[in-house]
Amino acid sequence: MARRLTDEIEAVALGPGATEAAPALGGHGARTVHASDDRQFEDHPGAPAAHVVARLLEEHRPNLVLFSTSYASRDVAGRLQALTGSTLMANASAVLGPDHARGEILGGTKIVEVELRGPDPKLVSVRPKAIAAEPSGGTATVAPVRVDLPDELRRLRVVERHQEEAAGPKLEGAKVVIAGGRGLQDPANFAMLDDLARAIGDAAVGASRAAVDAGWVPYSYQIGQTGKTVKPEVYIGVGISGALQHAVGMKQAKRIIAINKDPDAPIFGLADIGVVGDLFEVVPALTEEIRRRKGS
């Protein structure tokens, strides 16, 4: 995208793996890649990178700096804004010129074009996947970055990195969604739903707000008005009453199956197949039958 604005594009890559990334950056339009593999950029978030980039900006005086919307990049963008006193636009969906960008507001219902005022360089962070990367076939020269960090920039230190393992397909993309509610009575019983999901295959487990509020599963499981909206081929609601808050997040499923012991539960009003019964009997039986028919 930057290439549509100018030919003079330089990239900055900091932290372990930076030099390795240079050819890819060159292949997408960067002429020079300012790179440093210094570990300090990884160990001390934000301040060191902002310090170094600020110096590069002094030296090279670009009109515009683009940032990806990763956490690290956003951190640096904010700090640079404070260091340089220039204008930062966050989450742009397109960059129209050196001082024009486009963004979405009000949850994506309104698109606005923004003029960036103030001194150069303008700072713009671009929202993920807004712009497709187009290969240019070029190559870049690597300019090693001098790393001279005052001690006070190293005060913030990464103590631990933790990545949450996401098992199975994601809720939004799954063909089958199995959602658990308060009827499960205990967080441990979500294992029953995981088991059913494994038996089915392309299935993900979600939850009602009640189950999330109770702390049984993380918020990322929540389906409904204030959680995720799912549109699977089949939705299976287990021990879920189907309150409006939840229903608005799943009613667009092609087929809705409800398992609940309360025949008056509103979810039966939405369901294509309703099973009135004890979920602790129905779910294991269903899992077993699916396994038997699949012959596994």
Add this chain to the structure above:
Amino acid sequence: MLVAALAVSVGVFARRTRLLAALVRMGRPVARTDHVATRVRNEAVIVLAQRKLFQRLAPGLMHAFIFWGFLVLFPTIVHAMGALIDPDFALPVIGGTRWFALVVDVFATLVAVGVGLAFFIRKLVRPKRFEGSHLREADFILLAILGIVATLLLWNADRIALGLNEAPAAWSPVANLLSGLFGRGSEATERALVWAHVLIILGFLTYIPHSKHLHIVTAAINVFFGKTGPRGRLEPLRIDLEAPEEEIRFGAATVSDLTWKEVVDLYSCTECGRCQDACPASFTGKALSPKLLIMDLRDHLFEEGPNVLSARAGGEDHESPPLVPTAVTDEVVWDCVTCGACVRECPVSIEHIDHIVDLRRNLVMAESRFPQEAGALLRNLESSSNPWGQPQAQRAAWADGLEVRVLEPGESAPEYLFWVGCAASFDDRARNGARALVRLLNSAGIDFAILGPRELCTGDPARRMGHEYLFQTLAEQNVETLDGAGVRKIVASCPHCFNTLANEYPDYGGRFEVVHHTELLARLVRDGRLAPPRVDGRSVTYHDPCYLGRHNGIYDEPRSLVPSSVEMPRHGERSFCCGAGGARMWMEERVGRQIADVRVEEAADTGADTLAVACPYCMIMLDDGTKSVGKDLDVKDVAQLMAESLE
């Protein structure tokens, strides 16, 4: 020397007052000069009679002693200053009278007792409401007050010992008692005491406008300019599209966007923490404390306001840092349920909700910054005209099988229009309340109809979330529909709709007589058109919805429909929110305990088996709460309980 001291003190006071006045003038306009009679009455009740303070007995007495004491003791300041020049100086008319001597003696003593009581509360009782307040500043102020009355009493005592008293000593019993300390008396001590008295007063005068004790001047002003109408009405945001772009403001972005009333609010806070005590967000461990909100805005005002003023004086533009997050964090702004408990509790008429909504308006309309999950609410309101994004065509489906007339375009309205609201139209639990109400209205022979698919969300959640533009769009459409059908009387079952229709639609040309269903039902029972309610075999506790009770003062009618209900500790004006107001219904409650859970436990602790509500939001939140805390409480609308007794 007196002249010099007086000049310094008055000079410092005047300089600070000029700044304070300039900051008020910097504030945006807001209309607060109507209803003068009500304002005078508020002044009498809230300020002079200390009504809000007396809601808590010990702190109420403490404050009243000091407050009334100082009102009465004003002439003694003049007396003491006069006595500095001429030891025989006497006040005209009252000077030397027995009754004045008695009044001075008694009230000076009461002030001292008040200070003692204040120290007792602060040092020994140590209520939680003072958490986050400036405690040392308060101690200093109390000591200064004590110093003023102590020197006054001792001065009078010494004068009695010297035989200089103008009225018989018996009329100043406390000073007379103290005069024993001075033996025959000493003229040097008498001079020292009157000097000390005057110097403490003058010192205090310079200190007051620099401290939270400023409230002794501003509280009375703030009360006078407080809201006079229903508390639930928000000030409309007038969006002037003709104005130059950079002057268009959506709510409060920086300090210069506060209204002048909001500035006086900030001057008036004494950090007493009554608001913090009453706030459901504070109570359940969230970031918001209404007291700290006001204190943080105040500190920011004094830091940043002078910069704005000096830049303006120089004809320059000054770019102030944003109020959020410089003074107040995003989290604080979104924690508020707009229940109004803080506003009602505040003895000096600070209107916290206005501050919150102005901050939200800027965040939502100018910056598009709000809790991510609330985006669905705004999108649904825009695309489907209801918060849940349900098809409007299904809006009357709740009434299937009941006798309900849907008003078609072109038809004119019967006596009542039943405003159903989105919750009762689409949520299964809330629908039961609406269905019960219909049965009751039919049984009483009320001629009514609903708008069905033509009824849109009133815009309440959008407005409380700060999206004034979306609210105004919905309001204008609804007013047009209602006017087109010739609607004059509306019965609403949702207090949020009720509040918006009754108190806010008049600002958009909608003038209707709006009643809440509990008011109408109570009237029908009184007129003999409905059987008096029986709640056989149930033990009921009634939960006051914020937007029916505190915001609109309707407490008795719903109670008259649930006879023999047991009260929760927090009820009536002091009811505790269910957690859904202020568009919180459509946001996640991630920090601390769930407000609804706390309320359900309070209800269950009364021993009741039924929790009666009069609001579909409360119904949804509290019913969820019973499941989440595992309490076996039947949550029912008052109308449902009445309809049961029909059968």
